[in-house]
Amino acid sequence: MKRIGILTGGGDAPGLNAVIRAVVKTANTLFECEVIGIRQGFEGLLDSKGTLPLTPDIVRGILPRGGTILGAANRGNPFARRIVQDGREVIEDVSDLVVERIGELGLDTLIVVGGDGTLRICLELFEKGSPVVGVPKTIDNDIRGTDVTFGFDTAVAMATEAIDRLHTTAESHHRVMVLELMGRNAGFITLEAGIAGGADVILIPEIPFGFDSVFEKIQERARAGRYFSIIAVAEGARPEGREQIFRMQGDMIRSPRLGGIGQFVAEEVAQTCALETRVTVLGHLQRGGPPTAFDRWLATR
Incomplete structure (x- = not known):
């Protein structure tokens, strides 16, 4: 059975839960794929407890709900992650760990739902060989290549x-x-x-x-x-x-x-x-x- 991951990054926007629900229902019903939710954006890929299985039962009733059941993070850029080291904040690139984690989870595809910043990260991960797919999201309606974005x-x-x-x-x-x-x-x-x-x-x-x-x-x-x-x-x-x-x-x-x-x-x-x-x-x-x-x-x- 193929396995799909999904995460929501950046600021929240109305419609995120509708995307999650649609992915889970389509993957399970039409393609018999397992779906894994990643909590708090890319941060969930760096946390051993940052994932959860998503089934049609879990996503039932979330269509009209605002926000995202997976959570989101504005500061979860794996290419420039802020950490505290020896009492001071430093910036480190943990993108290789994210790529490795995607492999460990056995994800055939990772669906990344986000705005321009999140989609730039998605592109960089793709260029590192990760099987990622971006879904544009923003209330601002300013993502190139789209006529209108949900939210x-x-x-x-x-x-x-x-x-x-x-x-x-x-x-x-x-x-x-x-x-x-x-x-x-x-x-x-x-x-x-x-x-x-x-x-x-x-x-x-x-x-x-x-x-x-x-x-x-x-x-x-x-x-x-x-x-x-x-x-x-x-x-x-x-x-x-x-x-x-x-x-x-x-x-x-x-x-x-x-x-x-x-x-x-x-x-x-x-x-x-x-x-x-x-x-x-x-x-x-x-x-x-x-x-x-x-x-x-x-x-x-």
Whole structure:
């Protein structure tokens, strides 16, 4: 009997459990293959207790669940693993151990579900001779070679609902509401949710913005008697002539974390337009919870 391994790496996204379920059901029903789950991304391959058998009974009922029953790790790069040695942190390459472990487990194929970082690791393992297959996953919808990735539709739905809710309170109190959304250097979530939710201003990383045009739009609405506005801004958006804003700088292991552009925009608007302004950072609500019907379907495919 052939044996398949599956792991989920990087940040979670709605639809991961649907992928796991589809792999297990297809492998067992159509091909009579055994499926082994790897816990906590690539870290599970370095842990003697990091695996578990996956059967149709185990994955029953997980289709509508958010997250991943296998767990995930953002810091599990086997080519640059952070360890503590003699009281200090050092970086080591344990990829050979991962390749060896794949062989020890008798895996004919390892399915790696992840975003761009995880898929880069997948490629490097493939180049070292490991039988790996990558499945693209990200709420950001920015993986080359894909039209849409599962998790994106759910994130857009959540962001659109947030805009709908902010509209009512903004109109009631005559406020400018700034909503900061995820997406890193891609503005797909902000653009689609902004259009769907009827945002008055949409700011995305792909197009550096000028504050003058933002101010003019807000003031134009105020002159027309509409003293409220919705600004949807992607976390990676930046004003013309300025750098992106980070809430945490990166290092050789961790990527820098974007954040703060929403507050920056809100302060500039409040100062120039003399309107009460509030900022909302939707954050990980875009990642969590049940996937939409579309994401369940796409992940199952």
